Amino acid sequence: MPIGDSIPLVGIRWDDILFVLFAATLLVSAMMVVTLRDIIRCGLALIVSLASLASIYALLGDPIVAAAQVLVYIGAISVLILFAIMMTQTKNAPTRLVFQTQSWFAAVGAIVVAVLIVATVLATTWTVAGSRLLTATSDVAHLLFKDYVLPFEVVSVLLTASVVGAVYLARRPDRSGEDRP
Amino acid sequence: MSNSLDSYLILSGLLFAIGIFGFLARRNAISMLMSIELMVNAVNLTILAFGAFVEPLRVHSAVIALLVIAVAAAEATVGLAIVIAIYRNKKTPLVDEYDSMRE
Numbered sequence: 001m002p003i004g005d006s007i008p009l010v011g012i013r014w015d016d017i018l019f020v021l022f023a024a025t026l027l028v029s030a031m032m033v034v035t036l037r038d039i040i041r042c043g044l045a046l047i048v049s050l051a052s053l054a055s056i057y058a059l060l061g062d063p064i065v066a067a068a069q070v071l072v073y074i075g076a077i078s079v080l081i082l083f084a085i086m087m088t089q090t091k092n093a094p095t096r097l098v099f100q101t102q103s104w105f106a107a108v109g110a111i112v113v114a115v116l117i118v119a120t121v122l123a124t125t126w127t128v129a130g131s132r133l134l135t136a137t138s139d140v141a142h143l144l145f146k147d148y149v150l151p152f153e154v155v156s157v158l159l160t161a162s163v164v165g166a167v168y169l170a171r172r173p174d175r176s177g178e179d180r181p
Numbered sequence: 182m183s184n185s186l187d188s189y190l191i192l193s194g195l196l197f198a199i200g201i202f203g204f205l206a207r208r209n210a211i212s213m214l215m216s217i218e219l220m221v222n223a224v225n226l227t228i229l230a231f232g233a234f235v236e237p238l239r240v241h242s243a244v245i246a247l248l249v250i251a252v253a254a255a256e257a258t259v260g261l262a263i264v265i266a267i268y269r270n271k272k273t274p275l276v277d278e279y280d281s282m283r284e
Contacts, residue, residue: 034203
């Protein structure tokens with residue numbers, strides 16, 4: 001039996017409920033990323049926020065981007081960040097000061113940026129479609145490998161170069177002392 | 182609510198502001214990189230939101246978002262490698278203790 005478009009008695013649409021749920025999860029976990037004291041927990045909260053963002057992408061009608069978000073961000077970048085955290089942790093790190101001494105200015109600046117963006121969005125009338133449009137994955141594939149094939153190749157070269165550079169930078173220097181990074 | 186462009190844009194604006202605060206306020210270099218990831222994701226959400234509501238941008242937004250994800254992966258790789266290389270020399274991940282060029 002298929003479920004309806006909205007909840008039967010209350011009349012709230014399922015899309016709205018899911019959007020509010022994922023948006024709240026995203027904002028709360030992003031705040032945890034920037035405020036928690038233990039940096040390992042910051043990394044785990046980052047995984048939660050990236051996952052809820054992937055859910056919002058799926059809600060927006062971009063399933064292929066949601067899948068890429070899960071694969072690349074949650075699967076690769078989060079693991080990379082967690083490994084880097086474990087390699088740079090010292091024993092007394094969580095007891096030390098988390099924020100810079102002048103972080104109040106940073107908070108004020110961030111609040112000003114947020115207020116500016118929200119005011120601009122609310123003051124502008126966008127000439128857009130009234131409802132979300134679904135993106136077919138085959139359309140994405142056709143466009144990516146026809147019109148965007150040059151950026152695609154450039155990105156592949158960039159990824160290769162960055163991986164080689166990262167291995168060179170993070171390598172343990174040789175004992176002999178030559179070609180030290 | 183999920184059918185209006187405004188709510189997605191406000192959400193990505195708030196996420197971007199949180200990223201700005203984390204980048205400016207945290208002392209740990211890896212926390213700053215995580216905040217940069219949050220800001221990149223906020224921009225990606227904006228791209229996809231416009232693509233979902235504007236018909237001519239519909240497919241292009243998904244392709245551009247995929248390219249942005251790949252470039253962000255390259256950026257994170259190099260950034261974390263640089264942090265690890267500095268940590269190996271300085272023995273600290275805190276950016277305000279990287280002051281050897283000040284003297």
